[in-house]
Amino acid sequence: MPTNPDSLLSLGRSVIRVEAAAIAQLESRIDQNFVRACELLIACKGRIVVCGIGKSGHIGAKLAATLASTGSPAFFVHAAEASHGDLGMFRSDDVVIAISYSGGSSELLILTPGIRRMGIPLISLCGEPDSPLAQASDIVLNTHVEREACPLGLTPTASTTASLAFGDALAIALLGARGFTEEDFARSHPGGRLGRRLLIQVADVMTQGAACPRSLDTASLRDAVAEITSKGLGMVALTNDNDELTGVFTDGDLRRTFDRDVDIRNLTVSSIMTHNPATITREEMAFNAVTRMQELRITSLPVVTDNKLEGVVTMHALLAAGVV
Known part of the structure; x- marks a missing residue:
């Protein structure tokens, strides 16, 4: 009808x-x-x-x-x-x-x-x-x-x-x-966005071990680029002989280096890396990593303990974990 x-x-x-x-x-x-x-x-x-x-x-x-x-x-x-x-x-x-x-x-x-x-x-x-x-x-x-x-x-x-x-x-x-509290709510809702924000730590989503892009800061630019390429995270964390973080080098840094009038064949990565980069600890909440990356307009953060490199957390991993 x-x-x-x-x-x-x-x-x-x-x-x-x-x-x-x-x-x-x-x-x-x-x-x-x-x-x-x-x-x-x-x-x-x-x-x-x-x-x-x-x-x-x-x-x-x-x-x-x-x-x-x-x-x-x-x-x-x-x-x-x-x-x-x-x-x-x-x-x-x-x-x-x-x-x-x-x-x-x-x-x-x-x-x-x-x-x-x-x-x-x-x-x-x-x-x-x-x-x-x-x-x-x-x-x-x-x-x-x-x-x-x-x-x-x-x-x-x-x-x-x-x-x-x-x-x-x-x-x-x-x-x-x-x-x-919100934290109590998150514990009973681990699959929800609030739960993921309040429960997931950096340690749960960071890349570590052999998958982490890392190199000595004395490495050649060629070797640093090879590490970026092989690990596929668009960056490499650089350390000294004591495994202490000294800088990072990204594919963006590489593009900017090409724009400069320099001979890249004999460059060491330490001469063009970003010194004293922003970092985060493994115990911090993953959502803090999101906030920090957004504020700094970057897509990755080295994870350190007492300035010793433990891994890298990326915006891609945070998105995949549903933290964002």
Whole structure:
């Protein structure tokens, strides 16, 4: 059937208004029950077990993931699977968060006696405070909404959004209470950009050993160029007999040498190298290397310890590691 653009716009905007209103109503429910729930979760010696089914189950899986990534060990258990063996994953030092808007989901209610027998505290995110689930809970966080955003009043929309927002409020309140930092976040997100920036050190990405382009500063220009060519990093680090870094020579330096009116056949690389080059240590964060290279408009840095050459870190390697 043909679409009506005005109708599509009207319905879409209506959903946003209804769901925004539902979230706004939650603010007044961030009360002493919320504080008690947070204190219970902070004191948890085991893990936070989030449980739900249907659309509430999807919200629960997201909540468990958010908790786990922000310093509160958590996992999600599907309510139906829990009643067929996965209840064995629960431990007496855990805390359970059950999500059900109606509070009458039979798959959740069948679990409550077992949870009680194990002495596990039960927090519910529930839209019906007088429901069986709410009555079985130690703490009820009220996610009631005036109406669903669905014009039929059937599809969970505003109600699931309310549960999602309340769950996020819990997770972020716990994050703040635990003093969770960027470094903590990075440790649980090693594959993300922030994780790579805060976790990867120069030592993890530098070129070292036989692959590192290096030469004595007494070498001929011909030998230095051969080392640049064979190692393929566009530069060579130059040292004295004690393996101390004395300079660097790059393919850019070579081009600039050709522009000068000199006889390059008898030149030593020390006469045209860059003396006292910028360096970095292996223990520094790789992102610091990126910053330094960008500031100096260079593409490589010698890695040194007590001025002894250990390797070279390049912008190409940093890009490949996802640090940039």
